[in-house]
């Protein structure tokens with residue numbers, strides 16, 4: 001199967017990672033001297049195809065079908081499997097998103113190939129011309145560089161905010177190809193029976209320039225409200241560690257880290273968070289990390305730029321008040 | 329309702345970086361902390377999910393693990409929580425496997441187990457963090473798969489899974505048999521009872537090698553792997569932390585705000 005050509009990006013119209021994938025895809029394609037294509041699946045998505053060209057794709061395949069409206073593994077795996085067999089990409093990149101985490105392993109097994117999930121660095125080895133896929137393991141305590149020597153495509157999912165998107169260039173040209181999904185409802189063995197979206201209020205956590213995050217040491221849901229106050233002053237959003245979410249202090253949608261969201265704000269304020277590697281995975285790309293923790297030996301101080309060693313209950317009100325004064 | 333739960337023995341995820349080293353030649357992580365290994369946290373929660381289903385519907389829970397040098401006390405934990413059987417799969421042929429070939433070994437064992445309505449796995453293992461084995465088993469056995477379960481309920485021939493997805497609520501219905509991967513939102517796994525621990529000690533695991541599984545050795549271990557680790561290394565840690573102090577914690581808090589202002593961070 002060692003006959004793949006081209007870099008293919010699995011694009012998700014609602015996810016900004018798609019632009020990051022096109023950014024890294026472009027540079028991998030250049031290193032190989034191969035084209036960059038993008039595939040988007042969905043319903044009523046055709047309008048967005050041009051934009052993917054402006055962000056770096058040479059061609060965009062659009063599979064527009066009502067059955068593809070929501071991500072459902074059975075439909076998406078079937079369509080992507082067929083597409084990969086027809087287009088035979090050398091490399092296939094997906095986002096480490098909710099859909100990507102589910103789709104990538106399913107698709108890899110069906111294609112009898114390997115996939116490296118949650119990669120944060122990708123490069124072409126100049127000698128072997130293989131895709132060097134670097135990813136964290138052991139919760140972020142260890143990193144591994146892996147290759148997929150023989151099977152094709154070489155597949156990777158990419159962690160959000162680790163790759164740079166290209167600047168939008170509307171003068172770029174490329175082909176948009178419409179493809180039939182070639183599926184009917186019988187391919188769906190599972191069924192979404194109920195769904196709703198939380199309507200986000202305020203700044204979206206992933207896009208916030210300031211994130212104020214609390215951990216298990218906050219001690220309760222009420223205490224978390226102090227973080228809301230600070231976030232409002234700093235025009236930021238509130239995040240949380242998994243331990244804080246598991247304890248019910250914060251909603252699961254606030255979780256930052258390996259199995260939560262990835263943020264890279266200008267300022268990350270970590271309050272009563274120990275700084276476990278699985279948590280830092282989701283915030284280590286922040287420009288400045290500030291830690292408030294009563295334990296001077298907490299790992300968070302190894303990652304933070306500024307820190308205060310104290311009980312947050314004594315520090316936070318004064319800190320919040322001073323921020324308010326300074327920003328008035 | 330018969331359930332197979334796949335579990336993996338891993339190094340304790342709370343092991344600090346000072347508690348292990350990298351064996352560059354074997355491309356392996358070696359624990360030096362003296363902490364005993366544990367069952368992967370999400371897998372323990374998969375056992376918990378199975379126990380809740382068993383409480384509601386009866387049936388048996390078979391725990392399946394693939395690995396070498398397993399600590400019997402550790403891998404017996406699901407039995408002491410209330411699972412019925414333990415199957416341990418190992419063979420020299422499985423050495424050097426990746427997610428791809430490991431899923432082949434587990435899928436072969438599940439075929440041999442034969443009767444099951446559900447296969448449960450953790451969403452990912454805390455060592456490899458790959459998250460591939462559950463969906464992989466589903467592909468190999470031709471079954472549907474639902475990932476990141478927060479709760480599972482069963483009626484007759486179908487299961488309903490609420491998925492743990494940020495900013496979204498999603499309930500999926502799947503026919504049985506199917507594979508479900510479990511996320512931490514399911515809730516903490518129960519502690520073994522003393523009686524459970526005693527009962528587990530009396531149970532011997534069933535052990536199967538490659539031959540017992542009737543598996544083609546070229547599909548497992550290093551031979552069946554699709555990916556190859558070139559290098560394992562430690563990440564670079566961030567720079568210096570400037571600790572901001574004051575006569576009182578309040579003063580330290582104020583100073584911190586002023587520092588951030590000076591540095592134009594706020």
Ligand SMILES: Cc1cc2nc3c(=O)[nH]c(=O)nc-3n(C[C@H](O)[C@H](O)[C@H](O)COP(=O)(O)OP(=O)(O)OC[C@H]3O[C@@H](n4cnc5c(N)ncnc54)[C@H](O)[C@@H]3O)c2cc1C
Pocket residue numbers: 139214215216217218240241242243244255256257258259260261271272273274275276277278279282292293294295298310311312313341369452453454
């Ligand atoms: C596979 C896997 C995936 C994971 N994924 C994630 C993930 O996505 N996100 C995540 O966050 N975690 C994740 N974890 C869990 C992670 O390992 C840690 O357990 C978790 O991040 C700890 O959260 P915490 O820092 O809030 O709690 P703790 O580690 O308990 O730390 C609490 C901190 O609060 C401090 N403190 C207590 N009281 C006060 C006070 N009054 N004032 C000031 N400081 C105080 C303590 O000194 C301590 O440092 C994962 C774990 C595994 C195994």
